[in-house]
Amino acid sequence: MASDIALGETLISLRGVTKVFGEGPTAFSALKGVDIDIARGDFVAVMGPSGSGKSTTMNILGCLDVPTDGQFLFRGHHVERLERDQRALLRRRYLGFVFQGFNLLARTTALENVELPLVYRGEDKARRHKLAMAALDKVGLADWWDHTPAELSGGQQQRVAIARAIVTHPDVLLADEPTGNLDTERSIEIMELLTDLNRNSGITVLMVTHEAEMAAFAHTIIHFRDGLVERTEVKDAPGVGS
Amino acid sequence: MYATTFLLAVREIRRHLLRSFLTILGIVIGVWAVVTMVTLGNGATAAVKQQISSLGSNVLQVRPGQGFGRGGGGPQPPDFKIEDLDAIRGQLVGVTAVAPLVQSTGAAVYNAANWSTTINGTNREYFVAQPWTFTGGRMFSPAEEQAGKAVCIIGSTVRNRLFRGADPVGKRFRIKNISCEIIGTLAAKGQGGFGNDQDDIVLMPYKAVQRRMTGNRDVRTIMVSVDDAYDSQAIQASLRKLLRERRHLTSEPEDDFNIFDTKQISDTLSGTTQILTSLLGAVAAVSLLVGGIGIMNIMLVSVTERTREIGIRLAIGAVAREVLLQFLVEAVTLSCLGGLLGLLLALISTMVLAPVLQVPFIFDPKINLLAFFFSALIGVVFGYFPARRAASLNPIEALRHE
Numbered sequence: 295m296a297s298d299i300a301l302g303e304t305l306i307s308l309r310g311v312t313k314v315f316g317e318g319p320t321a322f323s324a325l326k327g328v329d330i331d332i333a334r335g336d337f338v339a340v341m342g343p344s345g346s347g348k349s350t351t352m353n354i355l356g357c358l359d360v361p362t363d364g365q366f367l368f369r370g371h372h373v374e375r376l377e378r379d380q381r382a383l384l385r386r387r388y389l390g391f392v393f394q395g396f397n398l399l400a401r402t403t404a405l406e407n408v409e410l411p412l413v414y415r416g417e418d419k420a421r422r423h424k425l426a427m428a429a430l431d432k433v434g435l436a437d438w439w440d441h442t443p444a445e446l447s448g449g450q451q452q453r454v455a456i457a458r459a460i461v462t463h464p465d466v467l468l469a470d471e472p473t474g475n476l477d478t479e480r481s482i483e484i485m486e487l488l489t490d491l492n493r494n495s496g497i498t499v500l501m502v503t504h505e506a507e508m509a510a511f512a513h514t515i516i517h518f519r520d521g522l523v524e525r526t527e528v529k530d531a532p533g534v535g536s
Numbered sequence: 537m538y539a540t541t542f543l544l545a546v547r548e549i550r551r552h553l554l555r556s557f558l559t560i561l562g563i564v565i566g567v568w569a570v571v572t573m574v575t576l577g578n579g580a581t582a583a584v585k586q587q588i589s590s591l592g593s594n595v596l597q598v599r600p601g602q603g604f605g606r607g608g609g610g611p612q613p614p615d616f617k618i619e620d621l622d623a624i625r626g627q628l629v630g631v632t633a634v635a636p637l638v639q640s641t642g643a644a645v646y647n648a649a650n651w652s653t654t655i656n657g658t659n660r661e662y663f664v665a666q667p668w669t670f671t672g673g674r675m676f677s678p679a680e681e682q683a684g685k686a687v688c689i690i691g692s693t694v695r696n697r698l699f700r701g702a703d704p705v706g707k708r709f710r711i712k713n714i715s716c717e718i719i720g721t722l723a724a725k726g727q728g729g730f731g732n733d734q735d736d737i738v739l740m741p742y743k744a745v746q747r748r749m750t751g752n753r754d755v756r757t758i759m760v761s762v763d764d765a766y767d768s769q770a771i772q773a774s775l776r777k778l779l780r781e782r783r784h785l786t787s788e789p790e791d792d793f794n795i796f797d798t799k800q801i802s803d804t805l806s807g808t809t810q811i812l813t814s815l816l817g818a819v820a821a822v823s824l825l826v827g828g829i830g831i832m833n834i835m836l837v838s839v840t841e842r843t844r845e846i847g848i849r850l851a852i853g854a855v856a857r858e859v860l861l862q863f864l865v866e867a868v869t870l871s872c873l874g875g876l877l878g879l880l881l882a883l884i885s886t887m888v889l890a891p892v893l894q895v896p897f898i899f900d901p902k903i904n905l906l907a908f909f910f911s912a913l914i915g916v917v918f919g920y921f922p923a924r925r926a927a928s929l930n931p932i933e934a935l936r937h938e
Binding site (some may be wrong): 353356358359369378379383384385386387389391393397398399410411413414415416458535 | 540544551844845847848850851852853854855856857858924931933935
C-alpha cells in the first residue's frame with residue numbers, strides 16, 4: 295500500500311476510557327481503560343473479535359455514547375462532559391457516519407438521502423441540491439440521484455451512504471463494518487473510495503472491520519481484545535502489511 | 537427550519553397516503569359531526585325564531601280566561617269591550633298599537649268555489665302589530681273601519697282556493713252569506729309556530745264582524761304592540777293592573793284574563809333549540825376527541841416503525857428538539873388536514889341536508905374556525921407524547937433496531 299499519507303496534529307485522544315453497561319452483579323465492563331491517539335488525516339482500522347469492545351469504542355468516538363470514566367478529547371472538546379444535544383451538534387458539524395446496513399431512508403431518493411444532513415445544518419434548498427449533487431458525483435452516482443434505495447444495488451447504496459456522510463465535509467468519517475454486507479469486488483470498490491476520500495479530501499477515516507483484507511487499506515490498525523487495545527500496527531515503513 | 541420540517545412532514549404523509557387517511561378519519565368524522573350538528577342546529581334556531589316572529593314581535597295578546605290548561609270550572613269570564621282598547625291606548629305609555637280580534641268562522645264562496653276559513657275582525661292598527669305584507673290592494677280606510685263596511689282583505693290560502701291565478705282585488709265574494717268587496721291581498725307567511733296555516737284568513741273591520749256575524753259587541757282578543765324601547769315586562773304589569781281595575785277584580789286574588797307575550801315565547805323556544813344544539817355539538821365533540829386518540833395511536837406505531845430512521849437522523853446530528861418537532865409537525869399537519877377535510881364534508885352535507893330538514897343554511901364562520909383550531913390542538917396534544925418518545929430514543933439502540 296502507498297504510504298503517502300499526510301498526518302497532522304492529534305485530532306482524537308482517548309485516555310483511560312472505560313465503559314460499564316448495567317449495574318450491580320449484572321454489570322458488564324465493555325472497555326477497561328483504553329488509550330488511543332488519532333492524528334488528523336489518518337486512516338484507522340479497528341479490528342477485534344466480537345465483544346472485544348471495538349463497537350463500543352466506535353460509539354464513543356462517534357459521540358453517540360459517553361465513557362463511564364476517562365477522557366475523550368476531540369478538537370479540544372471534553373466530549374465526556376458534553377450534553378446529549380451538544381454531542382449531536384458535534385456530530386452534525388464534524389462527523390460523518392457509514393453503517394454496515396447502509397441505513398438509508400426508504401422510499402426516499404438518493405439525492406434526498408444525501409441532502410438530509412444539510413437539512414439539519416439549515417442550508418437552503420439550492421445549496422443543498424448543489425452540495426448533494428457534488429457528493430453524489432464524488433462517489434460516482436450523480437446519474438442515479440433520483441433512485442430510491444430499493445432501486446439501487448448494495449454497493450450503490452453504500453456509496454449513497456458515503457455521499458451522505460461526506461456531504462458536510464466532515465473532519466472524521468466513521469465507518470462501522472462498511473463492507474460487511476457486500477461481496478469482495480464491491481468491498482474493494484468501497485475501500486478504494488474511502489482511501490481516495492482520505493488521501494484527496496483530507497478526511498480522517500475510522501473504520502471497524504473484521505476482515506484483514508479490508509483493514510489492509512488502512513494506515514493504522516488497532517487490535518482490540520477483551521476491552522483493551524491489544525496492539526497498534528502502523529504501516530509507516532515501506533513493505534509493512536503489503 | 538420550520539419550513540423544512542413542514543416539508544418533511546408533508547413528504548412523510550404523501551409516502552403513506554392510505555395510512556395517513558385512515559389516521560385522520562377520526563378527526564374528519566369528528567369535525568364533520570360537530571360542524572354539521574351546530575350548523576343545522578343554528579338553522580333550526582333561526583327557523584323557530586322566524587316562525588315566532590311571524591306572530592308579531594313584541595306583541596302582547598290578551599284573552600279572557602286563565603291561560604293554557606286552567607280555568608276549567610266556573611262561569612266563562614266575559615270578553616273585552618272596545619272601550620277597553622281605548623283605555624289601554626289612553627293610559628299606557630310605550631304602546632304603539634292596540635288591535636281587537638273578533639273571530640268567526642264560515643264559508644267563503646266565489647262562483648262555484650267554496651272554502652271554509654277564519655274571519656278576523658280588526659282595525660287598522662292590527663297591521664302595525666302583525667307583520668303582514670300586501671301583494672295587492674290596500675288596508676281599510678278609517679271611514680270603512682268606522683262604518684264597519686263589508687270590505688275584506690284575504691290571505692293567500694283563501695285567494696288560491698277561490699280565485700286560482702286571477703287578481704281578486706275589486707271583486708265581490710260571499711263570506712258567511714255576506715257580500716263583501718275584496719280590497720287587498722296578503723303575501724304568504726307560511727306555517728305558524730304551532731303548525732297552523734297563517735294564510736287561511738279573511739280580515740274585515742271589526743264592526744262589520746260584530747254586527748253581521750257574532751251579533752254582539754264583544755272583543756275576544758286584544759293585541760297590544762309594545763315599543764321596543766320600553767320594557768315589555770313593565771308594560772305587561774301596567775296592562776294587567778289596568779285590566780283588573782276595568783274588570784272590577786281589585787278584591788279578587790286571581791286574574792280572569794291572561795297575557796301572552798310572544799317575545800317571551802320566542803326567547804324560550806329559541807333557547808331550547810340552542811341548548812339542544814350545544815348538546816349535539818358536545819356529543820359530536822367527543823368523537824373528535826376519539827379521533828385525537830386515533831392519531832396518537834398511529835403516531836406511536838409510526839415512531840416504533842421508524843425507530844431506525846430516527847436513529848439515522850440522530851446520528852447525522854439532529855438534536856432532540858428537531859426530532860420532536862418533526863413528529864409534532866407531522867401530527868399537527870395530519871390533524872389539520874383532517875380538520876379541513878371534515879369542514880369540507882360538513883359544508884357539503886349541511887348544504888344538502890338543510891333543505892331536506894327545512895331549515896335555513898347558515899354558514900357560521902365561528903364554529904368552522906373553532907372546529908379547525910380544535911383539530912389542530914388535538915394534533916399538538918396527542919402528537920406530543922409520541923414525538924417525545926421519538927426524541928428521547930437512544931441513537932445507538934435506535935440504529936440497531938430491526
